[in-house]
Amino acid sequence: MNEDPITHRYIQSRAWFQRAEESLVEGVNSPSRGAAFYPGGPVFLEHGRGSHVWDVDGNEYIDFMMSFGATIQGHAHPKIIDVVTRTIALGSHFAAATPAEVEAAERVCRMVPTAEVVRFANTGSEATMLALRLARAHTARTKFLKFEGHYHGWYDPYCLNGHSHPIAQLGPPEDPTKIPDSDGIPSSVFDDVIVAPWNDVPTLENILRRHGRELAAIITEPIMANMGCILPHDGYLQKVCDLAHEYDALFILDEVVTGFRYAPGGCQEYYGLKPDISTFGKALGAGFPIGAVAGPRSILDRMRWGDQMVLHYGTFNSHRLTMRVVAENLDLLSAEGTYKKLHAIGNAAIAGLREVFRRRKVPAIVQGFGPMYQIYFTEKDAIHDYRDYCTYVDTRRYSHFVHLLMEQGIYMTPSNGLHWIISTVHSEKDVATLVVAVDQSCRELGF
Ligand SMILES: Cc1ncc(COP(=O)(O)O)c(C=O)c1O
DSSP, rough: OOHHHHHHHHHHHHHHHHHHHHGGGSSSSSSGSSSTTTTTTTOOEEEEEEEEEEETTEEEESSSSHHHTTOOOBSSSHHHHHHHHHTTTTTTTOSSOOOOHHHHHHHHHSSSSTTSEEESSSSSSOOOOOOHHHHHHHTOOOEEEETTOOOOOOGGGOOOOOOOOGGGGGGOTTTOOOBSSSSSGGGGGGGGGEOSSOOHHHHHHHHHHHHHGEEEHHHHEEBBBBBOOOOOOOTTHHHHHHHHHHHTOEEEEOOTTTTSSSSSSHHHHTTTTOOOOEEEEEGGGTSSSOOEEOOOOOHGGGSSSTTTOOOOOOOOTTHHHHHHHHHHHHHHHTTTTTTHHHHHHHHHHHHHHHHHHHHTTTTTEEEEEETTTEEOOSSOOOOOHHHHHHHHOHHHHHHHHHHHHHHHTTOSEEEEEESEEOOHHHHHHHHHHHHHHHHHHHHTEEE
């Protein structure tokens, strides 16, 4: 019998991991679930209900990762189960026109301010891939600008400067060194990508003076959600939009994380923005695979069949089962008070964590608001951009901290680059339990 309490807690997970390594690369299907963040092997989850999940050893957790934000209605929501059961009994998918996709699209167009029309795909990566193709076709330009530390999926040209690196490797802000996130991408792909620091208007203006006229688009996350949770400075996003237009480039807002989370119409509603193209995923599908591109007809109509059309095929586009889930999910999200509650629970969690860190004198801050936030172990008052993150954030301590939390029944990814998610089913009780667990973990860290 193993006497180590930690190993003892995860006996079945360890056994599954050993078995998984026989048939899966690294024992997982996405590197963020594997050895990079779980040196001893990941926890294998078996089932979920509401805001809670259970692993294969029977350990129960409150889930604050929520499938990287995809399960905005929590797990096994009765209304989602009901719609899935009713729909699948009549066939899962026909790869043909269906009423289900029309009803889902109508709701997206109703909720998202700039969605005159929408095109469904299966993942956020597909959505951003399509957005770039549309922008290139619309402007007849090839290059585009992305920001350091922003993640837009794993399509070749986006896989640049998305991981954290020592500051010495980053190059000057006005001409960042291009650092590929993946092997296997021809370096010529990156000739068409201009990289800029985020939240820094003068440097962006400087870069645009050199490259602005070549750009098809500037793509940005509204809240930087892949270096934790970094908020835009006041007026910054509008300024990026204006600058893109000054150079006749499109402004693509990647709302894969923020869409349907901060407001019914995502961050474009929250911040009052008018992107030319916006992309969605995650929360839109309430746990089912989804991606979507939305915008005006003048741009999206380029996908209409014809000689110079923008190609977008997909056997599983507007998957019927997912479309029914999307419609149900959007109806649930549209109910009176939903976003007020999401924000209130999230803000209560943030306040509770800040209070623990203050009381125990932990050098840690909590950034974000409402349904999404992240903790940074740092001496700084704020993390404003990628370079701050690379320089001042103790990601190893964060990882250790999250592993301690997991032992106390809080489920979260140990990756500091991700963020805590509040779903519609998290409760004040969940927040209270979280605060106690964070207090205990800080004590175990020696504070
Ligand atoms: C901002 C952003 N865009 C796009 C994507 C890609 O979405 P998916 O993982 O569904 O392909 C992600 C995924 O995390 C993301 O955070």
